[in-house]
Amino acid sequence: MLFDFEIQGGDFATAGNASSQIKKILKQLNVDHRDIKRIVVALYEAEVNVVAHAFGGKISAEINTTEVRIRLVDEGPGIPDIELAMQQGYSTASPEVREMGFGAGMGLPNMKKNTDEMHITSVVDEGTTVELIFFLNQTPPNH
Amino acid sequence: MENKFFHHALKVRDDQCIGCTHCMTVCPTEAIRVRNGKAVIIDDRCVDCGMCLRSCPVKAIHIEHDDFSRIFDFKQRIALVPSVLIGQFPEEISVTQIYSVLMELGFTAVYEVEHGVEILQHAMRRFMAQQGQSKPVISSFCPAVVRLIQVRFPALTENIMLLKPPLDIAAHHIKKLYTDQGIEGHEIGIFYITPCAAKIAAIKSPVGEERSPISGVINMDFIFNKIFRSIKQGGKNEACLLPEINPLTKEGVMWSLTHGEASQAQGRCLAIDEIHNVMDFLEKIENDEITDIDFLELRACDESCAGGVLAAANRFLTVERMKKRAKNQPSIHDQTAENHPQAISNYEQYLLQNISIEEVNPRSMLKLDEDMSEAMRKMNQRNKLMNVLPKVDCGACGAPGCQALAEDIVQGKAGIEQCFFIRNRQLTAGQLDMAGSTAIIQKIWGNKKLKNTD
Ligand SMILES: Nc1ncnc2c1ncn2[C@@H]1O[C@H](COP(=O)(O)OP(=O)(O)OP(=O)(O)O)[C@@H](O)[C@H]1O
Ligand code: SF4
Ligand code: SF4
Ligand SMILES: [Mg+2]
Numbered sequence: 001m002l003f004d005f006e007i008q009g010g011d012f013a014t015a016g017n018a019s020s021q022i023k024k025i026l027k028q029l030n031v032d033h034r035d036i037k038r039i040v041v042a043l044y045e046a047e048v049n050v051v052a053h054a055f056g057g058k059i060s061a062e063i064n065t066t067e068v069r070i071r072l073v074d075e076g077p078g079i080p081d082i083e084l085a086m087q088q089g090y091s092t093a094s095p096e097v098r099e100m101g102f103g104a105g106m107g108l109p110n111m112k113k114n115t116d117e118m119h120i121t122s123v124v125d126e127g128t129t130v131e132l133i134f135f136l137n138q139t140p141p142n143h
Numbered sequence: 144m145e146n147k148f149f150h151h152a153l154k155v156r157d158d159q160c161i162g163c164t165h166c167m168t169v170c171p172t173e174a175i176r177v178r179n180g181k182a183v184i185i186d187d188r189c190v191d192c193g194m195c196l197r198s199c200p201v202k203a204i205h206i207e208h209d210d211f212s213r214i215f216d217f218k219q220r221i222a223l224v225p226s227v228l229i230g231q232f233p234e235e236i237s238v239t240q241i242y243s244v245l246m247e248l249g250f251t252a253v254y255e256v257e258h259g260v261e262i263l264q265h266a267m268r269r270f271m272a273q274q275g276q277s278k279p280v281i282s283s284f285c286p287a288v289v290r291l292i293q294v295r296f297p298a299l300t301e302n303i304m305l306l307k308p309p310l311d312i313a314a315h316h317i318k319k320l321y322t323d324q325g326i327e328g329h330e331i332g333i334f335y336i337t338p339c340a341a342k343i344a345a346i347k348s349p350v351g352e353e354r355s356p357i358s359g360v361i362n363m364d365f366i367f368n369k370i371f372r373s374i375k376q377g378g379k380n381e382a383c384l385l386p387e388i389n390p391l392t393k394e395g396v397m398w399s400l401t402h403g404e405a406s407q408a409q410g411r412c413l414a415i416d417e418i419h420n421v422m423d424f425l426e427k428i429e430n431d432e433i434t435d436i437d438f439l440e441l442r443a444c445d446e447s448c449a450g451g452v453l454a455a456a457n458r459f460l461t462v463e464r465m466k467k468r469a470k471n472q473p474s475i476h477d478q479t480a481e482n483h484p485q486a487i488s489n490y491e492q493y494l495l496q497n498i499s500i501e502e503v504n505p506r507s508m509l510k511l512d513e514d515m516s517e518a519m520r521k522m523n524q525r526n527k528l529m530n531v532l533p534k535v536d537c538g539a540c541g542a543p544g545c546q547a548l549a550e551d552i553v554q555g556k557a558g559i560e561q562c563f564f565i566r567n568r569q570l571t572a573g574q575l576d577m578a579g580s581t582a583i584i585q586k587i588w589g590n591k592k593l594k595n596t597d
Binding site for chain 2: 001016019020023024025027028029030031033034036037040041044063064065
């Protein structure tokens with residue numbers, strides 16, 4: 001099944017809406033709650049990144065019984081050095097963004113940790129595409 | 144294992160229900176439908192928050208409790224009272240007076256629930272410090288919240304503090320006190336005076352615990368009326384003084400109010416009351432939007448138990464009185480060695496051994512089907528239905544909104560013709576006749592509402 005959502009750049013009050021909606025869908029589809037948790041955690045970070053660092057974007061989620069693939073395509077400054085951006089603690093967040101409790105440089109590493117596969121492509125001054133892939137029902141019981 | 148049968152103390156009285164949809168509209172878990180002109184509660188979805196009862200204009204929803212005369216089945220009859228009971232009364236009426244009347248009514252002892260806090264406090268500290276425990280730790284205090292998490296936020300069940308609430312600790316203490324004196328189990332009747340339906344449900348079918356030591360439950364509004372009337376009629380009650388084991392602590396008095404727990408837990412602690420506020424917050428916690436919180440106190444009622452559905456007094460006045468009472472009580476932190484031998488602190492070792500509850504199981508009620516591909520099929524079908532339904536959320540179909548109806552339809556629990564707008568389209572197109580339409584309305588609303596009563 002396919003689902004599409006929009007993300008507004010700069011609007012921190014609504015950041016997380018798409019994650020909440022996808023979470024609701026996953027619950028209705030009876031996806032294991034441990035899978036839901038890591039999907040939502042990764043997606044929320046990705047969503048906030050678009051809000052914080054880009055001008056706006058789109059999310060498309062593809063859900064089937066074995067895997068969930070989520071693509072976030074944004075228009076924005078892009079990431080010049082993806083490897084550097086992936087490092088824990090690396091952040092270019094503005095003081096205003098930090099003021100709001102974001103900008104610890106933990107988003108991308110956290111996304112990596114919660115996904116089975118993550119692909120980032122980016123063109124400077126155009127935008128970034130992040131693909132998050134989750135294989136379902138592979139978490140051993142009790143974690 | 145998911146237990147399919149949950150006790151609910153909330154019952155709809157069919158003879159009084161007028162089928163008005165008020166309860167259906169306010170229920171935060173969409174657990175109510177109208178069938179045959181009467182509200183029907185879907186057991187698996189109900190979390191016993193009591194919102195429906197509050198909204199009912201004709202008092203058709205009530206809370207089933209034990210018959211008061213049942214206390215006389217026991218030789219020892221202990222009234223286990225929550226501190227909010229005292230808050231129900233105006234200040235002129237003293238604590239001693241209230242408890243004396245309880246003795247006059249037939250109890251042989253009065254015991255305050257929140258003595259359990261003295262034990263729980265220590266256990267909480269240990270629990271919070273455990274390695275690998277998911278943060279924030281969510282209090283197990285409010286049974287409506289525990290059930291809400293099970294049905295709506297299954298991923299957060301692992302955050303629930305696996306410790307008994309003060310009520311259960313207190314009940315275990317009482318049981319032990321009496322059995323240590325050689326009194327047999329069947330002679331000990333422990334009766335809890337409850338401020339809400341959720342506590343009854345938790346006692347009759349406990350989550351994460353085998354069986355409750357509590358023998359029966361009596362509604363607080365019922366006891367309040369009995370006590371108040373007796374005092375107003377000028378009973379001699381001040382004369383009968385109670386043997387006091389130990390005074391209740393400040394912290395104990397305040398425990399069931401908002402911030403009662405959060406103010407005593409370690410680290411960054413937050414207190415949130417009222418079920419919608421709780422749901423909004425859990426949504427954020429589940430997304431990991433809010434991190435670094437160590438402890439969450441969540442209560443289904445506004446102003447916590449002072450706002451319990453069985454409270455008789457205004458909740459803000461209750462809080463005021465309880466705060467005043469707390470001022471005169473000793474603090475939990477300066478408990479000295481001069482404890483009464485029967486005081487709960489002397490039973491700490493024993494009670495701590497029994498303080499854990501088992502893992503709380505998720506039992507999500509949001510799934511459209513157990514099987515994921517089937518659930519996907521149903522979701523597609525639901526989405527198609529949503530394009531057809533009017534999105535008015537009028538409730539005339541007997542469901543709380545268009546989406547709820549669509550989900551009922553795909554699960555085979557309702558028909559699309561229940562929607563007034565769809566029926567009108569079908570009538571216009573000649574796919575349905577007037578008699579057929581009337582029959583459908585009668586199935587939802589019964590016969591009465593269709594008759595011209597002038
Ligand atoms: N969608 C994006 N567009 C442009 N730059 C991005 C995007 N996502 C991440 N970045 C860059 O990568 C850096 C690291 O991202 P990461 O999410 O790890 O940290 P952060 O967003 O700065 O802080 P945190 O996520 O901890 O609040 C960001 O500071 C930013 O420079
Ligand atoms: S008690 Fe709460 S959850 Fe249960 S039916 Fe009433 S409003 Fe709904
Ligand atoms: S807040 Fe207190 S009174 Fe209200 S449902 Fe929870 S335990 Fe019961
Ligand atoms: Mg980030």
